[in-house]
Amino acid sequence: MIRQRTYFTIVVISLSFSFASSSADAENFVQCLYNYPRTTTSISNVVYTKTNRSYSSKLDFSIHNLRFKSNTIPKPLVIVTPLEVSHIQATIICSQRHGMQIRTRSGGHDYEGVSYVSKHPFVVIDLINLRGIQVHVQKRTAWVQAGATVGELYHGISKKSKTLGFPAGVCPTVGTGGHISGGGYGFLMRKYGLAADNVIDAQIVDVKGKLLDRKAMGEDLFWAIRGGGGASFGVIVAWKVKLVPVPSTVTMFNVGRRLEENATEIIHKWQLVANKLDENLMIRINLRRVNSCQTRRLTVQADFESVYLGGVDQLLPLMQKSFPELGLVREDCTETSWVDSTRVRAGFRRDQSPDGLLNRTQLSVVSFFKGKSDYVRDPIPDVGLEGLWPLFFEDEAADAFVQFTPYGGRMYQISESEIPFPHRSGNIFQIQYGVYWHEQGKVASQKHMKWIRKVYKYMEPYVSKSPRAAYMNYRDLDIGMNNNDHTSYDQASIWGVKYFNNNFKRLATVKTKVDPQNFFTNEQSIPSLCKRRK
Known part of the structure; x- marks a missing residue:
């Protein structure tokens, strides 16, 4: 006692x-x-x-x-x-x-x-509070402060031009500071590459408290913050981005196919053609579980979601030639403006105000979430897909998804060392895994985390190897963490090469130059090569 x-x-x-x-x-x-x-x-x-x-x-x-x-x-x-x-x-x-x-x-x-x-x-x-946006139509550029969201940027561009856009993400509430510094992709990726590929200047406050633009920071640091994560090097204040031309009319479709509607066979064909389609066309797949209308049992639905930079009259012949298995018809398609396509893809109704893009809160109820990512270099065989489907029928998968985003086009034309983001040619598509849940408590969290880790383990034979690559903006601490404030390069490489492949060493070299004592640090920050002071 x-x-x-x-x-x-x-x-x-x-x-x-x-x-x-x-x-x-x-x-x-x-x-x-x-x-x-x-x-x-x-x-x-x-x-x-x-x-x-x-x-x-x-x-x-x-x-x-x-x-x-x-x-x-x-x-x-x-x-x-x-x-x-x-x-x-x-x-x-x-x-x-x-x-x-x-x-x-x-x-x-x-x-x-x-x-x-x-x-x-x-x-x-x-x-x-730092979310100002200045659009220069004639120069096709914009300055966007790091606190602005992707939706605010899209909205700001649309107020000045109906034929300019920017290749960033689908979720409008994501902040441009982190999104662009980690890469940033969406439905314009195959045409124009990543958000980070289209940055032409930036402002960052460094460890000494100095405000630096591209000229003052030098090309090494400017290289590092475009895809290597700005938080490892300082505080990003603003980006100067290159705006890209978009047609006044784009075409959207969202076609769902369930397992009983030959979804597995259609996905197989998608893997063979998605990265080879016209670069104006992006078709991603969102996999989720639903109730079958025919059997009233659980099944898996593949939603083929697309934005085509052109009219429906150009899209239909292209689809008939390259991907007839989907069975796309005119009634599946909607012609709209580019900015309206960003709203619909984000979950807004077509009759809602464009000002919805300015809303910084989520469209749906905030819930618990865990995500992971992969890259696929060879088509997943049918037996691999068929082994995935039963995992969707488990209790923890009620609000889960697996998303396939195709490569090709501009992504194959940019060198893997052009910016720190290395996932370029050789990849057919990227996978994002996600699971949501609403139950409170540690037990519920452990169950859902265990589920997504099981899916990730199951997919191991079908995805990239040596390293098993991952996307930094889908941060995943499961793949490795820094030990402490002065993690060694070798320790950090466990996760670093998965995000950055051969670019990781150069990122560490830049870090050593601009922040040798590793002040800007977190669980997956780029390490300094300097030895710790005793």
Whole structure:
């Protein structure tokens, strides 16, 4: 009994000391911010500590995954929502002075919550107030601040031009800061490549608090932040992007085929032609479970979702020639504008206002989520697909999906070393696995996480090898994590080569040059090659 009481006393004292220490760190850090000399707008209005009434609402607003919203998840000591670059500079300098880590959040869609969760005392820089967009139609360029969402960018472009677009993602609430720095792809990928392929300048605040553009940062750092993840090197402030021409009319279709409607055979043919189709045509497959109308039993449906850069009269002959197995007819197709196609693909109804793209919250109810990714270099045989279908019938797969996104076109024309994103020629398509659930508690989370890991393991024989590649924007801590703030290059390579292949060493070299002491660090940040100071 005496030992138990002694242990309890020690724990209470330890926790109390830790809380007091953290509170003192936060107070000293905030005082440093207030004393920072170069801010033109008072920073006090954008600083939120845990004692502030708005703290929880500011933190929770951009959390799109309930896995990282529970009380057991570490919370930032301070949240800063900058109104100007000097607020970012002050936060970086004061964080270093007072031993705080920085996590930078632009949209909050990080699959593992890395942009707003840390085990160490940390500060969140939430860029939600820095979301200005300047579109220059004649130059076909735009400056977009890192806190703007993909939807806000699409909306801003459409207000200035009906025949310009940008090749970024489908989800409109994703922040451009993280999305573009990790690659970024959508229905324009086969025509124009990734979002990161179309960046022509950028602004970043480095570890010294300096604001750098492309010329000032140099080509090595500019290379690294376009696909290598900006959070490893500094805080991205803005991107200058190249806008791309789109026709005034595009054609969409979404055709569902179930297992009893020869879905397996149609998917097999899709694998043979999807990466060879006209580059104006993107057809991705979304696999999910549904109830069969015929048997009233569970079945798997393959939704063939497409955007074609042209009219239906051009699309139908192309499909009849290259992919007649789908059975596409005119009634399946809808002609619309490019920006409206982005709204519909995001889940909006056609009769909803285009201003819906400005909504920073999810279209559906926020739930728990886990995602993973793969790349496929050889067609998955029918026996492989047929072994996948039963996994959809398990209880945990009620709100699961497996998505196939085709390659080809522009993606095959760009070198794998042009930017850090290496997944180019040789890939037929990319796979995204995802599972949602709504039940609270550790047991439910473990069940669904176990399910998606089982699917991932099952797919191993049919996907890329040495390494088994993965997409950084579908961050997956299962594939490896840094040990600590000074993880060795070899340790980080366990996950690094899966995201970046042969580009990983160059990323580490750039990191060593611009952030040798590894201040900008997280569970999957690029490591510095410098040895740790004793």
